[in-house]
Amino acid sequence: MYEHDVIVVGAGGAGLRAAIAAHEEGADVALVTKLHPVRSHTGAAEGGINAALHEEDSWDLHAYDTMKGADYLSDAPAVDTFAQEAPEEVIQLEHWGMPFSREEDGKVSQRPFGGLSFPRTTYAGAETGHHLLHTMYEQVVKRGIEVYDEWYVTNLAVTDHDDPEQRECHGCVAYDIKSGEIAGFHATGGVILATGGLGQVFEHTTNAVANTGDGPAMAYRAGVPIEDMEFIQFHPTTLPSTGVLISEGVRGEGGILYNDEEERLMFEYGYANNDGELASRDVVSRAELTEVNEGRGIEDEYVHLDMRHLGEERILDRLENILHLAEDFEGVDGLEEPMPVKPGQHYAMGGIETDENGETCIDGLYAAGECACVSMHGANRLGGNALPELLVFGAQAGRHAADKDLAEAQIPVGPSAMSEDGDVDTPVAPGAIDASDEDVAADGAMVDADAVIEHAVEREKERIEMLLERDGINHAEVRDDIQESMTANVNVFREEDNLKQALEDIREAREQYQHVGVSDPSRTFNTDLIHTIETRNIIDLAEAITLGALAREEFRGAHWRKKHQERKDDEWLKHTMLQWNDGNPHLYYKPVILEGFEQTYEPKERSY
Amino acid sequence: MSTLETTTETETEEVEQEREETPGDRRRELKRERAAERERRVEAELDDAENTRRLKVFRYDPEVEGKEEPRFDDFVVPYHKGMTILDALIYARDQYDSSLTFRHSCRQAVCGSDALFVNGRQRLGCKTQLGDLDDPIRIEPLPHQEVVKDLVVDMQHFYDQMHAVEPYFDPDDLPEGELAEQRQTPENREYVKMATRCIWCGACMSSCNIAAGDNEYLGPAAINKAYRFAMDEREGEDRKQERLRIIEQEHGVWRCQTQFSCTEVCPKDIPLTEHIQELKRESVKNNLKFW
Secondary structure, three states, X not given: OEEEXXXXXXXXHHHHHHHHHHHHOOOOEEEEEOOOHHHOHHHHOOOOEEOOOOOOOOHHHHHHHHHHHOOOOOOHHHHHHHHHHHHHHHHHHHHOOOOOOEOOOOOEOEEOOOOOOOOOEEOOOOOHXXXXXXXXXXXXXXXXXXXXXXXXXXXXXXXXXXXXXXXXXEEEEEEEOOOOOEEEEEEEEEEEEOOOOOHHHOOOEOOOOOOOOHHHHHHHHHXXXXXXXXXXXXXXXXXXXXXXXXXXXXXXXXXXXXXXXOOEHHHHOOOOOOOHXXXXXXXXXXXXXXXXXXXXXXXXXXXXXXXXXHOHHHHHHHOHHHHHHHHHHHXXXXXXXXXXXXXXXXXXXXXXXXXXXXXXXXXXXXXXXXHEEXXXXXXXXXXXXXXXXXXXXXHHHHHHHOOOOOOOOOOOOOHHHOXXXXXXXXXXXXXXXXXXHHOOEOOOOOOOHHHHHHHHHHHHHHHHHHHHHOOOEXXXXXXXXXXXXXXXXXXXXXXXXXXXXXXXXXXXXXXXXXXXXXOOOOOOOOHHHHHHHHHHHHHHHHHHHHHHHHHOOOOEXXXXXXOEOOOOHHHHOEEEEEEOOOOOOEEEEEEOOOEOOOOEOOOOOOOO | OOOEEEOHXXXXXXXXXXXXXXXXXHHHHHHHHXXXXXXXXXXXXXXXXXXXXXXXXXXXXXXXXXXXXXEEEEEEEEOOOOOEHHHHHHHHHHHOOOOOOOOOOOOOOOOOOOEEEEOOEEEEHHHOEHHHOOOOEEEEOOOOOOEEEOOEXXXXXXXXXXXXXXXXXXXXXOOOOOOOOOOOOHHHHHHHHHHHHOOOOOHHHHXXXXXXXXXXXXXXXXXXXXXXXXXXXXXXXXXXXXXXXXXXXOOOHXXXXXXXXXXHHOOOOOOHHHHHHHXXXXXXXXXXXXX
């Protein structure tokens, strides 16, 4: 068994920031990651980091834009904390040597991004995430923080109490990919989940292959509610063949979207007469797909994004990486031709329910970054808000887990924060098929930390042994089916029949998964096994996304319903919560907090 | 407690599960049929010789009987325009042999995990088009690295060399005040820009003859990392002196024989050899004494 004060699971932006913060508080920290830190998907972020740095800008404007972009489904204490702390985090990165793009006077550059009332997006070319990731990993190396790379955390070690709010997290179980060793990790201070996105639930995604939502799935099965899962962001500019992201920076710098009749669609068809291409992502994604559906798409699939008029010098200075991506993955020279783009799954607004200190309702369990839902992105995340989020809340979680006194959280978490039960008519029973197999908590009243962890390790050994020994279906088939169904049925446009179809497909995938087997018998670098374990996580999260989407009968942010074409604040200004409850998902709601530090946010119509 | 309602159809299904052939069985049967159909389709695709490519893939697993001796396996994959080496490997793994092992994640040339030796050259699998290569396409792990399994090599030595150059920003002093940033001229940022693009894929190190013969040589990636900081005007003169001391050591920049192989294979087009030469010049300037 390995022991540290704080165990951070995942070593992308949020994980690295959390580890550094905990280390600064004097904790003995370890990062456990199924990749190596520099392979994390934060490195693929392109556009930038929003922070009110300029004297004409202010944090409350940033907070206001964030609330509006979120369609008022954010919790104001989270949004205000975020906007207040983002500038310090950005300057901190600058002090750590991050190679930001610079103005003539040597200050960091800022540029416009969708949905922002001030050009407050700092950036490093169109490869901001790469530089952020490497800059923070460098600081981890400098501090000598221990890193267990290519160790896959497969389960949490949580005490067994009926009420999840009584449970305690003592650590986790991890599988050493290189050797096949299964070991317990004891966290005396806390476990911080920072596992990133869940894009692999969908077929067409900007996310890495490793983004399988391991954190939310593990936390969900351990009893932590997951929040607002139906809100999935589809980025309007991804390359059609691969899903590779073309940064919003292209539109920020003045890139234009055209349909096959070479019309500037955002204005021509009135999707966003004020902001055009710089309307928020949900608006632009729907505009593009509407064009395609109405026969004005190119090859019935995509639209064109043109940046030629920006000029070679500006493109090379600020968007050079985009030229490489278009060339390498689509064979298009962005200086000479427009680039093909279509919407693709990009970001999960929802995730593990946390308060603004990063803590969940289970004592000692934290989450930060994309896998978490402190609820600042609400129904739609603004471009440039993901990187500062992982900095601000990664740091909060790290400090709290290292025992630093933080202000008491204003966002209540756990099932007791429920305002009402949910109600949804599903065509098949959701949840696990054999719930007895789902016990993540220890037996009975066992509360000794080591015993809880050892019990969890034994269960994982049994599970992995079983997967390796039995003959069965290849995980790839199950995964493909889920991804196809989710992309066909739970995409930008959502209809009741399709959502129900997806639930049936997910049920079928669950049945298939009962018979899945790993054919590679090796204990050395068994990716067949890793992907098989991940596929289970994909199934659980696909179901959570679809259940939430089916229940929410309104149109808000990224969530569009054919039969419900309006935002219904009276009825739906509330967070969708899903709790695992021994394999039977319990749907309930909790109220949105609109009262911030200095003002109460009044929902207004969102126009761009 | 749960209020998720299920329709009566499901309840009927649950009763049916008691009988001999359950809906699950039927679905599994359908699944088998679909798998057989997929197999037939793959075969049909493969019959069309113009639309297939042949991969010769290096295989090795120290633990599995029959695989402990290195060998090459052939996989024939249906080809379509735009397909990359990584796409072909994923196809081979998912359709033919799920034990085929390689690292990959972002699929967009930024995570650096799928550097491979393809037709005799270090390349990133995700950004190498199949159409640009001669058949059969020979895919091997990075040379001069210890093979863990199939196409996966042990990167620890690479990481150790990166860490040996103290790869972190370390300014002599910081500006006063929490929100005061350091200034950096756009020219200086431009100067170090290429060096900051390294994705730690290891292609350069694997292509370097010197690194192959001298295990202690820092290697092009680590020296480039040192360059990135030594040339950053924000770090200050004291730190630069220390950085130069590190790269001037016996197994540092002077081992480089300017063969340019690192520069040739770098998937991010970093002029690695130039950076090494520039550090040699800095080192000479630094050590010149006039008296």
